[in-house]
Amino acid sequence: MSAAMAAVSPAADTLLNVERLTMRFGGLIAINDVSFVAKRRQITGIIGPNGAGKTTLFNCITGFYKPTVGRLTLHGDAGHTYLLEQMDGFRIGQKARVARTFQNIRLFTGMSVLENLMVAQHNKLMLASGYTVLGLFGWPSFRRAERDARDKAVHWLEKTRLIGVADQPAGSLPYGDQRRLEIARAMCTDPIMLCLDEPAAGLNPRESADLNSLLLSIRDEFGIGLLLIEHDMSVVMGISDHIVVLDYGRKIAEGTPLDIRNDPAVIRAYLGEDGQE
């Protein structure tokens, strides 16, 4: 109902409007008629038991899968809207500016930490370097763009406390550092929406608290919207502004963390039965 209203007149702070999204793989329905709205300057948590369709949802948003049914509207800056389900994978990053991190970390392990962040700024540099031709001859505009890109990378390395390992191969970092690097890399693409797939997985409580403050500062400083899949309840409940609960591909609840905590359907599906593990 709320989705239908949003389609008629999207509220000014609507960032992503998911409408009646369905994803079928043969006979398996991974996502079944899910609608919700993610807002700017908000962290939207997506929770649900294993196999609820959370990662599939991300894969639809970032172009890995073409949804069977449904519409994904991203309201970009300056009134541009993008229908994500119709875009090529790389344009979702380039034009619609949706960035994402993965459950199993996908860094360019053979490249240095700094280079990982530079790849994320490839488009800008490619333009500035006149598609490499001018860049080879040290054209000033390219040098300036390269320096700006480096500054930005350094800024994020400082923010994620990775500046000391900037020149090491990304694959050699400890697990927690790799997680933060992935977030830094995603932020270097200048996203307006950041999708985080279990960023706290495998982190110890201290690192996880760190992550919370990093995500909150991203929300507040850059005014972007975050979509957050997470199993760690201290993270989700602690920082989400809005939570969507999926179970067997359906949306079973939606609301503030407080609502979700007290929702009987959620307790039954999620916290009650699987909460013991």
Next chain:
Amino acid sequence: MEWLFELFHQVNYELPKFVQFLIVGLTLGSIYGLIAIGYTMVYGIIGMINFAHGDIYMIGAFQAMIVLLICGTLGISWVPLQLLLMLVVAVALTAAYGWSVERIAYRPLRGTQRLAPLISAIGMSIFLQNYVQLVQGPRPKPVEPVISGGVTVLTRADGFVAQLGYLQIVIVLLTVALMAGFTLLITRTSLGRAQRACEQDMKMASLLGVNVDRTISLTFVMGAGLAAVAGMMVTLYWGNNDFHMGFNAGIKAFTAAVLGGIGSLPGAMLGGVLIGLIEAFWSGYFTAEYKDVAAFSILVLVLIFRPTGLLGRPEVEKV
């Protein structure tokens, strides 16, 4: 003391020949190395052996030859200008061929079975050979030497002269310069970074907004450009182009890429130089007829004992 003197004498006698083989080997190796880079880069980024690459090199050789003939008709006889024109036109046109081959024969098959583009590549190779045979005729085309002469390095008492041709100097220097420029391109520029990123995780690169298709196209363009330079060098060096010349050179360069470690750029160059040297010394000290056997035996041995090549990384399981 007597034997030492004898040995010295022997070495002194053999040295000029050795040096001559070394020079020839390095020249050949440069040419193989330039072709090998095309194989290794394409393999690195999409994990496919581009069997049409040898024929792209053949196209490059023909382009260079045609430019040279046109220069002759137009009366351009200043050698540096001839060389520059050959270089620019051959590289540009051959790069266009490389781009088209990828666009027509490989891109539509991306994401299907691994074998499909490979077979498509073999088809492309046959097509290019037949195309050149049709438009240029089946007979070898002789080309007049453009750069002749050289400097004498060593002379032996019986009159054997080890000579370093000016052309050989040009070939080796041009190769070194190209390699340096190329290394810069791959390590320093954004395009190079994008290529390395695509090599490691294409999906992830695409999520970061890298246009993967374009990056792959540019890889083919670069490989074809370098192959064109090799083709031009061969046109100047041997001056005997035929439509089938890409096959042998292509397989040799592929051997070089495997020997150096496929996927590794310095490896391709090292492999090229090694294959060139092996061929030169084998032809010099044993028999020229079996030089291909020597080169391909190396391929077999490398595949058995060191499948990752000299500088290659061990294959990492992709998740």
